[in-house]
Amino acid sequence: MRRGIGIGALQNDKLRQQKFKEKGEDVNNMQMSQMKERLDIFRQSLEEFAIKHKKDINKNAEFRHQFQQMCSKIGVDPLASNKGFWAELLGVGDFYYELGIQIIEICLKTRNQNGGLIELNELTERVKKTRNKYSQKDYDITVEDVKRSIKHLKVLGNGFQLVMLGGGRYFVQSVPCELNADQTAILSSALSRKGLEGMTIPELERELSWSRERVENALKPLIKEGFAWIDSQSTKGEGEEYWFPGLIEQIDSPFSSPNMMMADELLPKMGKEKEHINVVVIGHVDSGKSTTTGHLIYKCGGIDKRTIEKFEKEAQEMGKGSFKYAWVLDKLKAERERGITIDIALWKFESKNFVFTIIDAPGHRDFIKNMITGTSQADVAILVIDSTTGGFEAGISKDGQTREHALLAKTLGIQQLIVCMNKFDDKTVNYSQARYDEIKKEVADYLKKLGYKVDDIPFVPISGWTGDNMIEKSDKMPWYKGKCLLDTLDDLKPPVRPVDKPLRLPLQDVYKIGGIGTVPVGRVETGVLRPGMVVHFAPGQAADSEVKSVEMHHQSVPEAKPGDNVGFNVKGLSTTDIKRGYVASDSKNDPAKETASFEAQVIIMNHPGEIRNGYTPVLDCHTSHIACKFEKLLALIDKRTNQTVEENPEKIKRGESAMVKCVPTKPMCVEAYTDYPPLGRFAVRDMRQTVAVGIIKKVEKKDIAAKK
CATH class of the missing domain: 2.40.30.10 (Translation factors)
Structure with a gap:
């Protein structure tokens, strides 16, 4: 009989199994190591690929999706991570989060118009338009990008979701609300009209083959949620019309109503209780115009605290924490990237006596045309001055915008001026009365030369950043006996309005x-x-x-x-x-006509050479910017006596005044200053600077009747 397996054999067998186990683990470890090595190589290749094609990944949607598929093999979505290696490498942050923020901004902007419902294709086009208009990058955004971003927003619990309409069409819903099949059917019917007409209940009954009760039950929640609006002045003779503003094409407009023929008595007469005053904020670049204006509106309740905190966070993330109040006005993406105001931002707020529309005008010489347009619409100017050592001197210098803006404000007819000496909190100023007196004297001397009554001009020392002397008197400048900026604005004289003249x-x-x-x-x-x-x-x-x-x-x-x-x-x-x-x-009361030519008195302010017949600079008159030819120099004028000192001069130069006959090179409409002052004053631009200002004395008009 055979002996059983002894203890030694058992031990050998366990040893053998252990060796096989260790060998297997070695194999597994080796395989894992090889896989890791391959993944590292693949990742390195992806990194090199990403570096090489960074622009394509950002701009080209198809390229971006292919890159994401490659990355998914190693479990990475580089466009859905706002920190770490990929964000730093690609420089896009969280691509879908960033896109989501834009979607949220668009939806919030239009929510009062469309009840939080917008068609997906329209939203995509609006996102593309926003990104391409305000960014230096040329983004290629697709519907799929927007859908994917909305999924991220949905995860965040913000109420965003896609509502399928069929036929590949979707609504994007930005407020929590459940739509049933009947409501979706009505929205689909409205979508087929592109929101261009209202629908009555009988129309919906016929189109959908529903009972009146069913239509009414479907409409009620849509009305409640703001998706549908009622127009009680229908001309169809079938009762009230129902409008769906979320479906109207190009709803980004100055208006909030799809039917602008609403009865006046149903609407409040905005701004009619208080006088309207338009205020332009002007001054040298980086003088603090946007910061001062943003702080003023914020303090006056024009912007909620949550919004200002959002701006502050964005500014800090951009490394521009001190720009948080300017963020209120510099809201365009291009402005954010460059840190300067390019467009003209309009903001409204009320004081005790007035309704103010604040126009924040650019200070960079590149944007002087925009500044002129903004200033031409204003009744009052706030001239913001950088009071810091070096800052004031740069602005008041020959090439600084402090002088040029003050000159333009006067030329464009602004009679009331407030001078704000900003940045008094700066360590080089430190709330100094001596600095205040120094700046006031130099600025007042210049304004006096322009024809301003300096005794009527308030000079207010402020800090747009800390708020000193903005809304209430600062305790850091006890030597200052004047009023704070808000009280100074409230003391303005309402401008005389030429109501009796014909419309212009x-x-x-x-x-x-x-x-x-x-x-x-x-x-x-x-x-x-x-x-x-x-x-x-x-x-x-x-x-x-x-x-x-x-x-x-x-x-x-x-x-x-x-x-x-x-x-x-x-x-x-x-x-x-x-x-x-x-x-x-x-059309029935002295209608405006195209200008054939006009005679004007010009004062040459800053031209380096001599101006002769044929000189053709750009003239900025009201909102028009047209090149005009100095066809003939008619007379040289003594600025003190306003008398002619030389007929038909051969040339004019800096510091001289002359009568000139001008001919627009393109269609233009101007008026004599005595008839319509806002259309009879102009600035002359050449070489990216204002070289002259002028007043129109006489206009020869083209007598071309309008088409009937």
Whole structure:
């Protein structure tokens, strides 16, 4: 009989198993090591690939998606991580988070108009437009990018979701709300009309083959959630119409209503209880205009604390913490990247006596045209001065914008001026009375030369950053006996409005708004604009057009008077018929006409050489910026006596005044200063600077009747 397995054999067997186990682990470890090595090589290759194709990953959607698929093999999504290696390498931060922020901003901006519901394709186009307009990068954003970003937003619990309509169409819903099948069917029906017309209950009954009760039950929650609006003034004869503003094309507009023919008595008369005053904030670059203005509006309740905290966080992340109040106004992406104001931002706030519209104008020489446009719309100017050592001296120098802006403000007819000496908290100033006196003397001397009554000009020492002397008197400057900035604004004299003159309204912009039509925007300079008025536009040969409605600060108004910044809806015109720089007028009361030529008195301020016949600079008059030829130098004028000292001079130079005959090189509309002052003063720009200012004495007009 065979002996059983002894203890030695068992031990050998265990040893053998242990060896096999260790061998297997070695194999596994080796395989894991090889896999890790391959992944490291793959990752390194991806890193090299990403470095090489960084721009393509950012810009090209198809390239970006292929790159993401490659990365998914190692479990990495480089565009969905806002920190770490990939964010640093690609320089995009969290691509979908960044995209999501833009989606949120667009949805919040339009929520009051569309009830938090917007069609996916429209949202994508708006995102693309925003990114490409305000960024130096040329982003290629697809619908899939937006859908993926919305999924990220949904995870964050912000109420964002996609509502499928069928046929590949989606609504993006930015407020928590459940849509049932009937509500979706109504929205789909409205979508087929692109929101360009209202729908009545009988229309929906016929189209959907539903009972009236079913239609009404489906509409009720849509109305409650703000997706549908009721128009009680339907012309269809079938009861009330229901509008879906979220479906209107190009809803990014100055208006909040899809039907601008709403009864005036249903709307508050915004701003009619208090006088409107337009204030432009001017001054040298980096003098603190945007910071001062942003702080002022914030302190006056124009911006909520949560928003300012958001701006502060964004500014700190950009390494520009001291810009947090300027962020309020420098809201365009291009401005954020460069740290300067490019466009003209309009903000409204109320004081005890007035409703103010603040216009924050650029200080960089590159953007002097925008500054002129903003200043031409203002009643009052706040001249912001950098009081720091070196800062003031740069601004007040020959090439500084302090002098140029003050000159332009005077030329463009601004009679009331407030001088804010900013940055008094800076260590080089330290709230010094001596510095205040020094700056006041030099600035006052210059303003006096321009013709300002210096005794009537307040000089307010402030800190736009810390808020000293902004809303209340600062205890850090006990030597200052004047008022704070807000009280100084409240003491302004309301400007005299030329209501009795015929209408003149230079156009600032022209919008095309789906479901509404063509909407010119600008400031009434003289006369009154009312719904029902037939207006004429000059120059050009556009047909006279009836004004369907007038809106100001998102509210319909029965009339707009001088000083009011308004938008108005006109019939039968497209954005190709009228444009910025055109002038709207009453077709039945001295309508504006195209200018053939005009005679003007000019003062040469800063031209390095001699000006002769044929000189052709750009003239900035109201919102128009047109090159005009100095066809003939008519006379040299003594600036002190205003008498002619030489007929037909051969040349004029810096410091001299002359009568000049000018001929526009393109269609233009100007007026004599004595008839319409805002349209009769101008600045002359050449070599990226203001070289002269002028007053129009006489205008020869082209007698071209408008098309009927």
